[in-house]
Amino acid sequence: MELYSLTVSEIARKIKEKEITIKEVLDSVYNRIENVEEKVSAYVTLTKEQAYNRATKLQERLDNGEDIGIMGGVPIAIKDNICTNGIKTTCSSKMLENFVPFYDATVIEKLENAGAIIIGKTNMDEFAMGSSTENSAIKKTKNPWDLERVPGGSSGGSAAAVACDIAPCALGTDTGGSIRQPASFCNVVGLKPTYGLVSRYGVVAYASSLDQVGPLTKSVEDAAILLNVIAGKDEKDTTSADIPKKDYLKSIKDDIKGKKIGVPTEFISDGINEDVKKAYEENLNTLKELGAEIIEIKLDYAKYSLPTYYIIATAEASSNLGRYDGIRYGHRAKDFSSLDELYVKSRTEGFGDEVKRRIMLGTYVLSSGYYDAYYKRGQKVRTLIIDDFKKAFEKCDVIAIPTTPNTSFKFGEKTSNPLEMYLEDIYTVPVNIAGLPGISVPGGFDKNGMPIGMQFISKAFDEENLLQVAYTFEKNTGFNMKKPNV
Amino acid sequence: MKDYEVIIGLEVHAELSTNTKIYCNCTTEFGADPNTHCCPICTGMPGTLPVLNKKVVEYAVKMGLATNCKIANFSKQDRKNYYYPDLPKAYQISQYDLPLCENGHIDIEVDGKKKTIGITRIHIEEDAGKLIHDAYTGDTLVDMNRCSVPLIEIVSEPDMRSAKEAVEYMQALKSILEYLDICDCKMQEGSLRCDVNLSVRPVGQKEFGTRTETKNLNSFKAIQNSIEFEIKRQIEVLENGGTIYQETRRFDDAKGEGYAMRTKEEANDYRYFPEPDLAPIVLSDEYINSIKESLPELPNVKKERYLKEYNLSLYDANILTMSIKTANYFENVVKKCNNPKMVANWIMGDFARLLNENDISIDESKISEENLANLIDLIDKGTISSKIAKTVFEEMFNTGKEAKQIVEEKGLVQISDEGAIKEIVEKVVENNPQSIIDYKAGRDRALGFLVGQVMKESKGKANPGLVNKLLLEILNK
Numbered sequence: 001m002e003l004y005s006l007t008v009s010e011i012a013r014k015i016k017e018k019e020i021t022i023k024e025v026l027d028s029v030y031n032r033i034e035n036v037e038e039k040v041s042a043y044v045t046l047t048k049e050q051a052y053n054r055a056t057k058l059q060e061r062l063d064n065g066e067d068i069g070i071m072g073g074v075p076i077a078i079k080d081n082i083c084t085n086g087i088k089t090t091c092s093s094k095m096l097e098n099f100v101p102f103y104d105a106t107v108i109e110k111l112e113n114a115g116a117i118i119i120g121k122t123n124m125d126e127f128a129m130g131s132s133t134e135n136s137a138i139k140k141t142k143n144p145w146d147l148e149r150v151p152g153g154s155s156g157g158s159a160a161a162v163a164c165d166i167a168p169c170a171l172g173t174d175t176g177g178s179i180r181q182p183a184s185f186c187n188v189v190g191l192k193p194t195y196g197l198v199s200r201y202g203v204v205a206y207a208s209s210l211d212q213v214g215p216l217t218k219s220v221e222d223a224a225i226l227l228n229v230i231a232g233k234d235e236k237d238t239t240s241a242d243i244p245k246k247d248y249l250k251s252i253k254d255d256i257k258g259k260k261i262g263v264p265t266e267f268i269s270d271g272i273n274e275d276v277k278k279a280y281e282e283n284l285n286t287l288k289e290l291g292a293e294i295i296e297i298k299l300d301y302a303k304y305s306l307p308t309y310y311i312i313a314t315a316e317a318s319s320n321l322g323r324y325d326g327i328r329y330g331h332r333a334k335d336f337s338s339l340d341e342l343y344v345k346s347r348t349e350g351f352g353d354e355v356k357r358r359i360m361l362g363t364y365v366l367s368s369g370y371y372d373a374y375y376k377r378g379q380k381v382r383t384l385i386i387d388d389f390k391k392a393f394e395k396c397d398v399i400a401i402p403t404t405p406n407t408s409f410k411f412g413e414k415t416s417n418p419l420e421m422y423l424e425d426i427y428t429v430p431v432n433i434a435g436l437p438g439i440s441v442p443g444g445f446d447k448n449g450m451p452i453g454m455q456f457i458s459k460a461f462d463e464e465n466l467l468q469v470a471y472t473f474e475k476n477t478g479f480n481m482k483k484p485n486v
Numbered sequence: 487m488k489d490y491e492v493i494i495g496l497e498v499h500a501e502l503s504t505n506t507k508i509y510c511n512c513t514t515e516f517g518a519d520p521n522t523h524c525c526p527i528c529t530g531m532p533g534t535l536p537v538l539n540k541k542v543v544e545y546a547v548k549m550g551l552a553t554n555c556k557i558a559n560f561s562k563q564d565r566k567n568y569y570y571p572d573l574p575k576a577y578q579i580s581q582y583d584l585p586l587c588e589n590g591h592i593d594i595e596v597d598g599k600k601k602t603i604g605i606t607r608i609h610i611e612e613d614a615g616k617l618i619h620d621a622y623t624g625d626t627l628v629d630m631n632r633c634s635v636p637l638i639e640i641v642s643e644p645d646m647r648s649a650k651e652a653v654e655y656m657q658a659l660k661s662i663l664e665y666l667d668i669c670d671c672k673m674q675e676g677s678l679r680c681d682v683n684l685s686v687r688p689v690g691q692k693e694f695g696t697r698t699e700t701k702n703l704n705s706f707k708a709i710q711n712s713i714e715f716e717i718k719r720q721i722e723v724l725e726n727g728g729t730i731y732q733e734t735r736r737f738d739d740a741k742g743e744g745y746a747m748r749t750k751e752e753a754n755d756y757r758y759f760p761e762p763d764l765a766p767i768v769l770s771d772e773y774i775n776s777i778k779e780s781l782p783e784l785p786n787v788k789k790e791r792y793l794k795e796y797n798l799s800l801y802d803a804n805i806l807t808m809s810i811k812t813a814n815y816f817e818n819v820v821k822k823c824n825n826p827k828m829v830a831n832w833i834m835g836d837f838a839r840l841l842n843e844n845d846i847s848i849d850e851s852k853i854s855e856e857n858l859a860n861l862i863d864l865i866d867k868g869t870i871s872s873k874i875a876k877t878v879f880e881e882m883f884n885t886g887k888e889a890k891q892i893v894e895e896k897g898l899v900q901i902s903d904e905g906a907i908k909e910i911v912e913k914v915v916e917n918n919p920q921s922i923i924d925y926k927a928g929r930d931r932a933l934g935f936l937v938g939q940v941m942k943e944s945k946g947k948a949n950p951g952l953v954n955k956l957l958l959e960i961l962n963k
Contacts, residue, residue, distance in 0.1 A: 083533045096532065103526050105533060202533040208762035237535050238765050316762055319567050322576025323530045327628070343569055366567070366757035375759060 003028035004165045005483070008074050008222040011168055012115075015062070015073040022055040022062075022073035022117070029075050029119060033166045036486050039147060041139045042161040044080045045088050046120040051075065054117050069115030071229060076111060077167035079158050080121040081128055082213065083202040084108055087118070091204050092136035093126045095324045095331045095350035105202020106237065107171060107213050107230045114229040122157030122170060126352045127321065128178055128206040130154050131424045134415055135354045143185060144484040145450055149408040152182030158216045159186040164486045169226060170216045175206050176309050177403075177428025179214045180440035184403035184453020187442045189470070189480065190216045191223045192428075194460045195435035196241035198227075199234030205320040207313035208239075210432045219480060220441060220471040224248040227463060243461055251467035254475045257291030261469070262396030264299045271423065272405045279444035279452045280402045283477070287400065290476055292469075297392045297399065301384040305430040306422060308385065311365050311378035312433075318362025324350060357418065382433055389434045393459045398469045401427050403440040403453030427455060437463050439470045442479035451479075489689040490721050493697070494646035494682060494713065498659055499637050500669040501613065501677040502545045508612050508636035509536030509579070516675055520618070520629035528634035530574035535763050538563075542636040543586065543767060545668040546610045547777050549638055550587025552662050552784055553605050557774045561586050562766040563610075567757045571628050572615040580639075582758040585609035586767065592662070593786060594654040595804070603655050604643030613637050644683065644694070649713035653706050656680060657808065661785045665810045679704040682713060685730070686720045695720070696730040700737050700744055712737035715744050788813060796826035805834055815848045815855055822859035825866060832858060836876060840883050852886030853879075861889035874898045874946055902949040904956070907940070910948065911956045914939045925961055933957065 003011070003025050014020045030048060037043060055073065062068050078084060081091045083101040085108070090096045108118070125135035133141045133156025141156045143149040144164035151160040155172030159182030162170050172179040174192035183190025191214045198213045205211060215226035227248045234240045263284065268277075288294050326332035326346030333345030351359070365374035392399060404424055414421040431438040436457055443454025454473065458466035474480055507514055510527035527534045550557050564582035590605035615630040640659060646652045660678060663669040671678045685697035700716060703709045715737065720730055737744040783791070785807050792803040807813050812833060819829045833848075837858075841848060861878060864870045870878065870893055881892045893899055901907055914936060915922060924932035940953045 081533075089532070091532075099532070101526075101531065101533070103531070103534075200533075201535050204532040205763075236537060238537050239535075239763060315759060319565050319577050319757070319759070322567060322569065323532070323574060325569060325571075325576060327571045328529065328574060329531075339571070363757065366759055368755050368757070371757075371759070 002032070002165075004032040004168070006168065007218045008071065008169050008225050009219075011074050012071055012225075022059045023052070025073060026051055026055050026075060026117070026119070029166065029168070033120075036164050036166050039142065039486055040144055040160050040164055040166070041141050042122055042151075042157040042164075042166060043077070043120040044090055044092060044123050044138050044157065047087055047118055050087070051117050051119050058115060058117070069113060070225060071111065072115030074116050075119040075168055076116045077120050077122045077158055077161045077170040078108070078118055079124055079155050079170065079172045081124060081173060081204040081206075082107060082171060083204065084118060084121065087121065089121065089204065090138060091127045092124045092138045093350065093352070093355070094137045096204075097137075097331065099329055101202070103202060106199035106234045108202065110230050110232075111171075116229070119167060122155070122161055122167075124157055125154035125178075126355050127204070127317070128154040128173055128175055128211075129317070129354050129358055131177070131181055131421050132409070132414065133157065133182070134411065135352055137352050140411070143408050143450075144486045145187065146408065146448070149410055149450065150185065152185030152404075152408060154178040154182075155190075155216060156182045159183050159188055159190065162186070162188045162216050162218060164484055168218070169222055171213055171226075171230075172216050173203060173206075173211055173213050174428075174432065175210045175212075175313060176432050177425040179216060180403050180428050180438055180453065180455060181425060183216055183440040184443075184455070185408040185451060187451035187480065187482065187484070188216050188218060189220055189223050189439065189441050189474070190214065191227065191439045192431065192437060193227060193231065193463060194241070194437045195432075196239055197231050197243075197437070197461065197463070199232070199237040199240045201234055201236040205316075207316040208320060209316060210309075210313055212432075220439070220467060220474045221249070221252050223439065224252055224467050224471075227467075241461065246464065248463055248467055251464045252471050253468055254472050256287065256469050256472040259292045259398065259465070259469060260295050260396040261287055261292045262295050262297035262392055262399040264297050264302065264392070264399065264401060267299045267302050268401055268427065271426075272402065273407065273446070275446035276402050276405060276407065276452050279446075280454070283443050283454050283473070284400065286477060287473065290472060295396050297395055299388050299392060299430070301381065301388045302430045304381050305385055305433050306426055308378050308381045308433055309425075309429045310361065310422065311374050312382065314358045314362030315366050315375050315378075316362065318359045318366065321351075321355070321359055326350070354418070385430060386434045389430075389436060389457075397458070397465050399457040401455050401457070402443075403427060403455040407446045407448070407450040407452055431457055436460055437466050439466055441470050441474050442482075443477070444479055445482075487721075487725055490686045490717075490724075491689050492647055492717050493644045493685045493687065493694055494648075494652050495644035496640075496642045496646070496652060496655060497681040497683065498640040498642075498656065499679050499681075500549075500640065500659075500663055500671070502542055502636040502638060502668055503670050504539060504541040504545065504636055506539055507634040508539050508542050508610070509634050512634070514635050516672075516677070518631055520627070520631065523631040524633060528574075529630050530576075536579060536761075538764055538767070539636065542610055543769070544777060545636075545666070546586050546608060546638050547769070547774060548666045548668055548781065549640070549663065550590060550608050551774075551778050551781060552666055553587075553590040553592050553608070553640070555587035555590030555605060555608060557587055557769065558584060559769055559771070559774075560584065560766060563761040563764050564758045565761050568754045570614070571626070572617050572630075572633075574615070574630060574633060578612055578614065579761055579764070580611035581609035592655070592658055594651065594658050596648075596651050596654050598800075601645075601651065603645045603651075606641040606643055608638055608640050611637050611639060649710045649717075652682065652713055653710050656706065656709055658785070661808055661810070665782055665784055667810075673704045673706075676704055680709065682709065682716070684713060684716050684720070686717060686724070695724075696732050698730065698733050698735050700735045701747070703737060705739070708737060708739040711739060711742055712744055715742065719744065796820065796830075798826060798830055802830045802834065806830060809848075811847055811849045818855040819859045819862070822856060823862045823866070825862055828862050828865070829858070832862070832879070836879055837883075840880070851883065853882050854886075857882055857888055864889055864893065868900055868902055868949060869893065870898055870900050871946065871948075871950055873941075873950075874900065898947065900949050901944055901947045902952060904952060907944070907948050907952050908956055910940055910943050911953065911960060914943060915957075915960055922961065933961070
């Protein structure tokens, strides 16, 4: 078996036990990148030189008998909206095409302390706005399962990279489904932790009250390893939760006997693809056979998640993206004769259509006279959705729903109608609105052989239950073992 | 012309003297090279997040308590969105509908009459940077050292009716800020500044007139002048049948003129919304009480005490308590020499004049509290005359030497030897026969002239009391 196809836990173990060297791992992964990247286009930037330098240092330390961390020598790809000191962080936008941060995001510091090696920055929908990575201003990332189809988004580069073995694992960000949806489209594991579990410091903000960093991996165990590394209170992020540190690897147990799995049948009845529905029902049966109890639950307000999301997320985005004004960094228009013109031209040239659309929406919903009708009401509905889930979790441990109503679609298929594109996030958005953790695990394939995702949701800060159910499901279905042919 | 009533409300911005900025660890120090006191957070680099400096909350609560505000147990921060090159995030973190402090008031005194001015609210926010226009290249550059320096905004009710009241109110706020030691109040550096909201209405009219807002006034003189200018302007417009527009104005103090910057129609829609990067500010009653207990004696209380304890006039008490530095100095000198009235006279007289001429504050002067007390002791004991004391004081001010040393070096000890003075008195009387005739004719001025001659003869060192006494003895023989 090639080194590039190994999981995080396998690579870390082999390096630690001196079965292989860190350089051999990097050689294997970069070789694979050389062969495959051209077809898939997952990366915006490759950091080969830095990676090899770091590998040398880590190997020296390891050879000196030092502990180099639980991810010692493991390569990782980073979504290009997470700031990396000295490495371009573009958000796949023309606006930040040449932006090089001089600070690391907290998750990057944590990864480096755990011995991980950054091998590159991955493509995404511009500023994480989108569900297909088609909104990237840099390049078009393809789905490794069918190069005619989208990898999902916005963490499409990260999902595609892990799916075709050009990264053993990756970080993504999830504001409305941006980790779970591409994970589902590419047959990898994607975990969106509870809001506040992982620091957002250094993560370029899209919607501050919804954004969360999480791992995309080849297995649930790997997701647990990465979560162990990146979770925890950060003094630099006052929205990060002050809760005791947990070892999520303890959840990697093949046992769901007696676990109560909630199923909101009514919520998932509309607009769902037949194959996705069939796979979902089969998966519920598998869970039942494994000893779980399937419980019917109601989510009365979940159907309002999407409109709520497009008010709150766009409002915050309109403010968060104000700083890209061409004054201090980022794209600046060449010709302007006044300050206003400098702003207007720089932003007109620097932002893509979807980003502009959301900035306009957000500006509108915050405008005086409209604030109460939109933003304030949106926040009220948000509270109702949170209560909705609270009630549901009185009856069950984990909720199971499909990750997406459809499987991956062809390029251009949904770009002309933004609403159709937004509907792809209908099952993932409620989780962000309620601040809960959610995970997408490979859950089967449609008639075209495209992957289908199975999503589990748990109470806030109950990633243990979430991972245990996901792990048991993965272990007993094995959908994650199937790889695309690139 | 009708009689008009003037309605004034002030929005005062005070930079808090915390060591670090409101959302990062950069220093707040003034006057450094451009862009040397900033970091990714206060320059709004992508991905960075603010962390609230707890000292800022403490200072704001202090000000709230000192101005009789209700302190909120629950308040939050909001984003005020607008584009300007000195605002790197394109929003200012401020407080919108739930400020830290509300519903306060302070008392001011104008022409001997007490008046209460309401305080609507006090909230915390961050300052913006500074634009520097390069006249040579025509470029505009931005200095971000001031970005995220903490501010409190103190908003008054429209309770003031004249420039004088507004200045008194500003002075009272400045005193309190200095007493609390939460703002250095250097108005010329912009650490204390205000916006004036002003409207006029014919006396008897119930509704307020349309108000204008004159921004960023940073001296008492500018406040006074801009208000007088704006009152005159508004009345003239109305008298000529014109309309006052709600607008933002600027005042050029050098020219003594104000002009409109933008009208309400052009004003920004700030799209306020709760800052999602910061948790609400939750303060317990215990915390608020502990700050209340830590408050120092405030100007008004101190003033009352001075009236009672030191038996000073209201005028003296007002002046001495206006600045905490002066008050502290005064009290320390009094402790050492126990002559409050004389200490007050020195501080408010020659001392104030010299400080003013040299443009320094009392704690920067070379005269230590101990030295001033010693000088006053020398006068009290009759070692030097008060006239000589003025010379000694000036020398102390310039050199920082002790009073005694100066007196000894220059041989300025007062002559209190009756025999010696008598000798001089006799000599003067002998040399001025006409004055004696005048005196006997009932012209009192002649006595003064003779005293003056004796003092002159003694080079100012003769004890004036003795001179008087001995002269009268001889004249009335």
